[in-house]
Amino acid sequence: MASDDCRKDDLLEDNRTDSGIDSYRSILKSEEPREPSADFSGPRDKISTGEERLDSAYGSSSITVESLSEIVGGCTLSSAQEEQAQSSELSEQENLLTTITEDGDTILHLAIIHEDTFISQQLIQLFPKEVLDIQNNLYQSPLHLATYLNLIDVVKGLVEKGSSLGLQDQEGNTALHVACQHGQIECATEMTREVSPSKLAPVLETQNWRGLACLHLAALNRQYQIMKLLVKKGADLNIQEGTSGKTALHLAVELHDVISVKLLLSRGANVDAAMFNGCTPLHLAVGRQDATIANLLCQSGADTMLRNMEDETALDLADGNDDILALFPFDDIQISGRSVVSVKF
Incomplete structure (x- = not known):
């Protein structure tokens, strides 16, 4: 499942990336x-x-x-x-x-x-x-x-x-x-x-x-x-x-490398780039419970409502993490990450 991919161990521990x-x-x-x-x-x-x-x-x-x-x-x-x-x-x-x-x-x-x-x-x-x-x-x-x-x-x-x-x-x-x-x-x-x-x-x-x-x-x-x-x-x-369609930004997020994330975003990397399974860098950051990088991505305009191939948004992967949930706007009532009705005040 894509959610499993989003939560998997950091890329440096995944020997599929580069045996060299x-x-x-x-x-x-x-x-x-x-x-x-x-x-x-x-x-x-x-x-x-x-x-x-x-x-x-x-x-x-x-x-x-x-x-x-x-x-x-x-x-x-x-x-x-x-x-x-x-x-x-x-x-x-x-x-x-x-x-x-x-x-x-x-x-x-x-x-x-x-x-x-x-x-x-x-x-x-x-x-x-x-x-x-x-x-x-x-x-x-x-x-x-x-x-x-x-x-x-x-x-x-x-x-x-x-x-x-x-x-x-x-x-x-x-x-x-x-x-x-x-x-x-x-x-x-x-x-x-x-x-x-x-x-x-x-x-x-x-x-x-x-x-x-x-x-x-x-x-x-x-x-x-x-x-x-x-x-x-x-x-x-x-x-x-x-192998999986990750960009350098995806890799930096998996490494929890704030410096690389900032560098790539400042140079114009696509904050919403999708892997082959549809996961964006924000999916990966939230799946790894990395509030710092998730915040950087949100500040750079990451779309919080994009869905991967398992129909999951980044919010769906937050798993009740208050630091992560605080990054997402609550302008709408949502059930399982899906907007139901817009609330007007």
């Missing part, structure tokens, strides 16, 4: 970085998605940290004549540059995983755009990895070289999704700075495999600065997630 919401958080916050191993036999802290590593070939590659510098140092951008004059040793080094490991990683993936900004930037200049967009077996592009690790300069270099913002990883997340999820405001800024609205709009509308667009992830993770950035860049405030 916490999947990388332990990597970025709980582990102290260490210097990378020279031979990959004892790699730096693993970066994982659940039980899978971001660098799917990190322990199996024969490329060492030292060899990264040697390989890149021996290769430069050159003319066709210069390329013909290159030694056989240089040709071998170039082959290493274009090698893809058994798990789909390029040398650029590996350089980023080692958080070697200098070598990563050299490789970005050396490689054509097509190589920059290679995805490994976990469908992670170099831009995904640079964003996970908050390597702002690398993200900037990739974007300036033309790396695609629309590539999706195994969770359906674009690199901008990742930035929104983890609060990487600088990375998000670089990804949206010089991008035309026509190119950025499809990215802002892209949903991951859990049906969440960038604004949804930012709202779920209380990333207020990123929410402001997305709205400034033209994100649809009323875009519905794909």
Whole structure:
């Protein structure tokens, strides 16, 4: 029943929304970085998605940290004549540059995983755009990895070289999704700075495999600065997630997040947006007995008489809560939330 949906546990406890919401958080916050191993036999802290590593070939590659510098140092951008004059040793080094490991990683993936900004930037200049967009077996592009690790300069270099913002990883997340999820405001800024609205709009509308667009992830993770950035860049405030039709305002209400609710309402979010079952944000606020947010919604003009698919108004869900009931006008006599006769004084 829709009333049950309106009263269900907060969205953060509902694992249907986005299985990736916490999947990388332990990597970025709980582990102290260490210097990378020279031979990959004892790699730096693993970066994982659940039980899978971001660098799917990190322990199996024969490329060492030292060899990264040697390989890149021996290769430069050159003319066709210069390329013909290159030694056989240089040709071998170039082959290493274009090698893809058994798990789909390029040398650029590996350089980023080692958080070697200098070598990563050299490789970005050396490689054509097509190589920059290679995805490994976990469908992670170099831009995904640079964003996970908050390597702002690398993200900037990739974007300036033309790396695609629309590539999706195994969770359906674009690199901008990742930035929104983890609060990487600088990375998000670089990804949206010089991008035309026509190119950025499809990215802002892209949903991951859990049906969440960038604004949804930012709202779920209380990333207020990123929410402001997305709205400034033209994100649809009323875009519905794909599983139940919630907007960012619905999600904020479910989280009891007053700051997000105020932010979204001030930017023009539809206060009466309906989920697939007809529940408005006010239905959700009343169902969760949140008088503070219910009051904010009413002050913003929420329609108290809208009915969901179970024919319930928000008043029907008040369940005798005096704080909630005080928000509703009693200009009419009502039975079960239905107006019977208007009383004139």
